[in-house]
Amino acid sequence: MAAGVAVVAVVGLGGFVAYAWQPEIEAGGRPAASGFAPELVKRGADLAAVGNCVVCHTAPGGKPFAGGLALPTPFGTIYSTNITPDEDTGIGRWSEAAFQRSMREGVDREGRHLYPAFPYDHFTKVSDADNQALYAYLMTRESIAARAPENELPFPMNVRMVLAGWKLLFFREGVFEPDPAKDAVWNRGAYLAEGLGHCSACHSPRNIFGAEKGGEDHLSGGEAEGWSAYALNQASPAPIPWDVDSLTHYLHEGWEARHGVARGPMAPVNSNLGTLPESESRALATYIVDRIGAPSPEKQARAQKLLGETPAHAPGVLVQSAGGQTNPVAHDAADRGAALYAGACSTCHDAGRPLPYGGLRLDHSTALSGPSPSNPINVILQGLPAPEGERGPIMPGFAGSLDDAQIAELLAYMRRTYSDQPAWEDPADLIAEARARGAEGGQKALSTGTDAPANPSKRETTW
Ligand code: HEC
Ligand code: HEC
Ligand code: HEC
Structure with missing residues (x-):
């Protein structure tokens, strides 16, 4: 024996x-x-x-x-x-x-x-x-x-x-096998996404050995360099569901009117895709939108409501003055998060200036509906760099003017006001980590890139 x-x-x-x-x-x-x-x-x-x-x-x-x-x-x-x-x-x-x-x-x-x-x-x-x-x-x-x-x-x-x-x-070795039940565009998108594009390297969770989880977990959301890479399957947290046109625009241009600007490690992915014929982004979008699937009736109804509303935003945050001008006023003086938002953020995010130069209506933002506050924390601390051809940053960083407690209050307020999701867990650790990363050169990692290699000073992968 x-x-x-x-x-x-x-x-x-x-x-x-x-x-x-x-x-x-x-x-x-x-x-x-x-x-x-x-x-x-x-x-x-x-x-x-x-x-x-x-x-x-x-x-x-x-x-x-x-x-x-x-x-x-x-x-x-x-x-x-x-x-x-x-x-x-x-x-x-x-x-x-x-x-x-x-x-x-x-x-x-x-x-x-x-x-x-x-x-x-x-x-x-x-x-x-x-x-x-x-x-x-x-x-x-x-x-x-x-x-x-x-x-x-x-x-x-x-x-x-x-x-x-x-x-x-x-590891499973082998060339991509096209799905005969799908058309050529879908198969091109699947080939690019699962192969060279390695989208799920960031957009899937990993096991303790650093290997991507497959099956139901494929494209169910992961992380990269301190950023959360949202789910690109049925669990997509985007408040306005992606369709092939909007996703093609996002992948090719790096931003989309109802979804915002791509940041962090996604930015170089978009700037690289932007150098290719748009048909490649369309193929990717066709495949990914199919993976996301049709939105539930509830989600569809909520999106219709958000799109139909003229900027409603935070109740009472914006008031129309006699001259027709919009002035930010906190609706609840006791709510420090609301006051901070009204003072520091509302002028841009509620002004209706078109993207990519204006701020997104935050009730359209995936960042505030996602499972982790990492991305809004990174954006608030570091801001967003100037887009091509512009001189100033499109959003200033608040690392120097807001302390950790203020950022936590701001996050709690925005989550409550702009998403239908439950409150985030205490973000104190995430804020401290993001601040430390930013201090060691995170600004570079935020580059929206052009055709130049957008080189984050340090790239983190699970492997
Ligand atoms: C996510 C980061 C990442 C991306 C994207 C990436 N590589 Fe690499 N590549 C690495 C790392 C890290 C190594 C070294 C691995 C090792 O030492 O075992 C490597 C190793 C290699 C090697 C082996 C070289 C040698 O000297 O042994 C080749 C060839 C290579 N990469 C080609 C490519 C090509 C072509 C692409 C684009 C299609 C690419 N890589 C994209 C991270 C990357
Ligand atoms: C290096 C890591 C990385 C890779 C590779 C990557 N992504 Fe991303 N992706 C991210 C991160 C991080 C975000 C969140 C960025 C943000 O908040 O602006 C993101 C955001 C997105 C979004 C926005 C989702 C939403 O609901 O707002 C889409 C769509 C997307 N990625 C598609 C892709 C596709 C398609 C590929 C492959 C071609 C890909 N990504 C490859 C890291 C990555
Ligand atoms: C000078 C104008 C300006 C100010 C002030 C500003 N932002 Fe922004 N913000 C932008 C622009 C432009 C973008 C990029 C477009 C977009 O994605 O919304 C952006 C993006 C964001 C995003 C990502 C939205 C998404 O999902 O795409 C968040 C979250 C955000 N800002 C929060 C804040 C908060 C919180 C404050 C106040 C502390 C603030 N912003 C102040 C202009 C501004």
């Missing part, structure tokens, strides 16, 4: 080692940039934008794709690597086969397992043809000599062989 167990264990271990072991793919010479067709390189550029490669593979102030960005994870810090064609420190000596394998299987040229901070659990779905274009794009970038710092991981997480066990449990 014991012997039998031992045999099974040895055979099991042998099988695991055979599974875990990956051969080295021999280093080659660096392919000449002129050998790649310009159309192929252009296609690769578009695909790299969907994959956000430059966002993770560029250190603050560093050269694009030269790596070295610190990715804090619950297990320690992992640094992105140099994926420029430098022969010694980048991937210049990688054949296309080695690149294809890294995307499909999460294994480097030498046969070592890669950490899933590199989202190959999604990139495995990318087609060979698209990987070929990505390879052509990367091999024609400027070659930069730069070596990423050593990862800071405790034992056993620093042993790459351990990742084979993680993969066995959580």
